Amino acid sequence: MTDxxxxxxxxxxxxxxxxxxxxxxxxxxxxLIIVHTGKGKGKSSAAFGMIFRCIxxxxxxxxxxxxxxxxxxxxxxLILDRFTDICSFxxxxxxxxxxxxxxxxxxxxxxxxxxxxxxxxxxxxNRMVLLDEINIALRYDYLDxxxxxxxLSEEKPPMTHVVLxxxxxxxxxxxxxxxxxxxxxxxxxFRSGIKAQIGVEF
Numbered sequence: 001m002t003d004x005x006x007x008x009x010x011x012x013x014x015x016x017x018x019x020x021x022x023x024x025x026x027x028x029x030x031x032l033i034i035v036h037t038g039k040g041k042g043k044s045s046a047a048f049g050m051i052f053r054c055i056x057x058x059x060x061x062x063x064x065x066x067x068x069x070x071x072x073x074x075x076x077x078l079i080l081d082r083f084t085d086i087c088s089f090x091x092x093x094x095x096x097x098x099x100x101x102x103x104x105x106x107x108x109x110x111x112x113x114x115x116x117x118x119x120x121x122x123x124x125x126n127r128m129v130l131l132d133e134i135n136i137a138l139r140y141d142y143l144d145x146x147x148x149x150x151x152l153s154e155e156k157p158p159m160t161h162v163v164l165x166x167x168x169x170x171x172x173x174x175x176x177x178x179x180x181x182x183x184x185x186x187x188x189x190f191r192s193g194i195k196a197q198i199g200v201e202f
Contacts, residue, residue, distance in 0.1 A: 031127075031160040032178040033152055037135060037169035040183030041201075047130050047163045048075045055083050059127040062120040066113045067093040067133035067166075073202040088126075090116050093133070103140075110142035121156055128161040135166025138173070145170045152176060 034050075036043035052075075054061040063079070068091060079089045092113035093106075114137075120129050137143050149172050156162060164173065174180050196202060 029159070030178075031156060031158055031162070033156070033176060034161060034163045035135075035169050035173060035177045035180045036163065036165045036183065037167060037174075037180070038182035038184055039167060040185040041188060042183050043165040043167075044075075044132050046181070046183075047132065047165050050128060050161075050163060051075075051079075051087060051130055054128045055079075055086055058086065060086050060125045061128040061130070062088045062126050063090065063130045063132060064113050064117045064120065064134075065091045065093055065132045066110055066137045069093055071202070074199065088120065090120075092116060103142075106137075106140070107142045110137040113137070114143055114148070118151060118155075121151075121160060121162060124157045124160065126160060128163065130163045131165070133166045134164050135169045135173070137166075138170050139166070139168045145172050149173060149176050 034047075036047055048063075051061055051063060063076075065076075076089060076091065079087050090113070093109055113134075117129065117131050117134075120126055134143070134148075138145050138148065152162060153176055164177075169180070190196070
């Protein structure tokens with residue numbers, strides 16, 4: 001080996017030893033409260049990636065969509081077509097709030113979605129439950145943030161993962177979460193006049 005290659009190998013060996021030492025201390029497992037928020041694209045996409053991981057590992061899971069209506073999306077169509085035996089899918093919203101323009105109806109739908117969400121989370125066979133766009137329902141006070149955080153803190157089974165998506169996650173939710181990712185908007189084609197496209201947005 002050259003001196004440069006030898007130095008690199010020694011450096012990587014030290015890094016591996018340090019990493020192995022850290023990993024040896026990480027032995028606990030628990031059901032996580034996971035929040036995907038921020039103005040950037042990819043919050044629901046990343047969450048569905050975890051749902052498909054669960055499906056691939058044979059782990060029962062569930063999805064509740066709080067805002068999105070009956071519009072066809074790739075994730076929804078694939079799950080309903082092929083994976084209903086392992087992933088239950090519930091589209092409970094009727095569209096984005098600026099489309100419905102009916103706060104009373106939106107609140108009723110969000111409350112119904114939350115009741116379904118609690119039912120699915122309480123069922124310990126579900127290893128992961130995705131609450132898609134719940135942060136929007138919380139932002140507009142369709143749901144009580146105190147009730148949501150209390151339920152997740154006190155009633156979520158110990159090994160159940162719950163993923164909550166949507167912009168403007170409330171501070172109270174971030175406080176109790178185990179994992180929070182904020183998607184940052186750097187550039188988006190919508191600003192250049194490009195509409196949402198199949199395979200990218202839905």
